Amino acid sequence: MTLSRTCRLAVACTLSAILALAGCSTPVESSPSPSSTHVGGVEVTVPALWADPAKGVGGIEPAVVWAGTIGPPGFGVDLQTIEAQGAGASWQAASASAAAVGTMYSGLDPASVDIDFQITGPIDGPSAGGILTVGVLAALRDTPLKPGVTMTGTISPDGSVGPVGGVDIKLKAARDAGYDTVLLPPANIQVLTSTTGEAVSAEQLGKELGITIVSVPTLAQAYEAFTGTSFAPEVPVPYWLPPSVTSAAHATAQAMVARLDEAIAQAPADLPDRATYEQQAADVRVALAAGDDATAYGMGADGYLGVVRASAEAKMLATIRKEGLRAANAQIRADAQTGIDDATTTIRSGAVTTGLGLEQQLCLPSALAWPTEASARLTVLLTDLPAAADESTLTLAARIIAEQRASIDAFLPDALAVVRAMPSKTALPEESTIEFLSQYTNFLVRAGDANLAYLDVTSGGGSPSAAGSDLPSVVPVVAELSNLTKQIPLDEQPLAQEIEQSSAAMTYFVVSTSSIAATQAFGLNDFELDGADTADYPGALTAAVGTGLATVNGFASQLGQRGLDAGYPVWSATWGAAAERALTARERATAGGVLALNEIWYDSISVLMINAAPSPQEG
Secondary structure, eight states, X not given: OOHHHHHTOOOOXXXXXXXXXXXXXXXXXXXXXXXXXXXXXXEEEEEEEEXXXXXXXXXXXXXXXXXXXXXXXXXXXXXXXXXXXXXXXXXXXXXXXXXXXXXXXXXXXXXXXXXXXXXXXXXXXXXXXXXXXXXXXXXXXXXXXXXXXXXXOEEOTTSBEEOOSOHHHHHHHHHHTTOOEEEEOGGGSEEEOXXXXXXXXHHHHHXXXXXXXXXXXXXXXXXXXXXXXXXXXXXXSOOOOOHHHHHHHHHHHHHHXXXXXXXXXXXXXXXXXXXXXXXXXXXXXXXXXXXOXXXXXXXXXXXXXXXXXXXXXXXXXXXXXXXXXXXXXXXXHHHHHHHHHHHHHHHHHHTOOTTOOHHHHHHHHHHTHHHHHHHHXXXXXXXXXXXXXXXXXXXXXXXXXXHHXXXXXXXXXXXXXXXXXXXXXXXXXXHHHHHHHHHHHHHHHHHHHHHXXXXXXXXXXXXXXXXXXXXXXXXXXXHHHHHHHHTSOSSOOOHHHHHHHHHHHHHHHHHHXXXXXXXXXXXXXXXXXXXXXXXXXXXXXXXXXXXXXXXXXXXXXXXHHTTOOOHHHHHHHHHHHHHHHHHXXXXXXXXXXXXXXXXXXXXXXXXXXXHHSOOTTTO
């Protein structure tokens, strides 16, 4: 990324807010600051609902969203002005996510987008993410919003609208402010009242208040309800995986089945839940024989991860009993360092673009997220592992290492095989691809920085890496990814290095977003494949998976009409969704949803990157 380009990042998601409190939505006295000076562009005011359940009060803040495509080009999320005005970290995360998701879904190159937010009163919290994203899109598309409509809900990279709290208070606030329609996430159609905790129907409560409740699972539906127009891609014909991708996907499904069988065969004799894994392997083979490669791969991936984690734990216990804690600790550290070194090697070799077309090049950052995230997690493990770790900590560390080895040794090769099978030979001058990736990297890093600021506050202040022995926590991983992105050189790099940098930025944004979504959108303690618990919002994960898959398929169909291919993200999203369905049938819906969304969020960004990339004629 060129120094001059970085220095002229035009977007500052600037807010005028006084004493907004982090982590809650509290009314405060405030006065507007002078608006920023804008050249052209469109300004849209969105009625953002807020609530403070602790005080039983709520209201509507008229948040102003300005967006334009003014040059010099550049996109970023500069939060210095926001922080100087005292805005809370929750608002920072919501505004950054809205800017990121809205820009991605606009189809515009982020290098041409400039966005500005302004508030003057009591608003903070990720629940404004959905309506702010609608505002970003409406401003970029110069489309007015209908009067009398307001909304609450979080926003995810796949465009799904997630649940929030304080809905009963927000509905009353909307009524009191004169609004007749409120858009809600599907998970909030049943409302827990803030006073009694009783579950009531949002639709019934709306009738009592004289307002209409509309469920909006997706950003596309929310936008249409607000504007009466659609931004969703037309799907003239369904997208079908090209034969070359289908063949590669089938080969990876066969390989995953073989890995699962081998892992079970090599597992310790006392492997916990061996019978369960053996039955899952049998079901996977049935799916493969029936031609259902997506279910075979997705369910096989889940089984493979489970077996290697359990085997690693059993082997570590055996090592502790035979050689003691000190020797086991040394082995864990050596294994983690080897994993980091191998991840670095595979990232560099995987970023080679020889013989690849534009769409393949733009899918590589998503594929390389496997070793990128693995390296960050293993680095955190090495940093946080106590010198005198006890048995439970060492066995947990062994499980983490086994999972990250699977990312490096299994999932990455499979992903690269499908990427390289894509019939993507669209060519751009290399300097144009470098320019585009560089700007997208800036774009995602700034949004990740806003998420980290939010996580820093909600994790208790100070550096998130202070999570200490809580090894599986994603928060210190986000901090490590932030450190990685800060090491990205400012001068322009060859294409392979730009792809590596883009993967780091994408991983930073997705992992930080998932950490926020875990608690805010799904009611989970964390967004981990190992140890997914029961979500507080039943059905929210399944709804998000369905939305994400539809998003990926819809944009893939639109891209196909332009002669562009999105085979890798479609395959990845398909096997993720298939895993969610299969695991839900086994009463492991939360684990399936987490596994699927870990894929689908990367896939969504990949298709949106391809959609925004300059055409060969523009290059």
